[in-house]
Amino acid sequence: MSSHAFASVEAGLVIVVVFGLAVWQLVAVRRSIRRDRQTAGGQEARER
Numbered sequence: 001m002s003s004h005a006f007a008s009v010e011a012g013l014v015i016v017v018v019f020g021l022a023v024w025q026l027v028a029v030r031r032s033i034r035r036d037r038q039t040a041g042g043q044e045a046r047e048r
Contacts, residue, residue, distance in 0.1 A: 001009075
């Protein structure tokens, strides 16, 4: 494999890993926000 093709494959793999981690973090943050909102909603109901 030529060095140009190898560099392209390597860059592609790095980009895939970076985007995968970004999506993972986005999902984790959204879950955390949803959990916090549900917890806060439950506390408001208990206070009434």
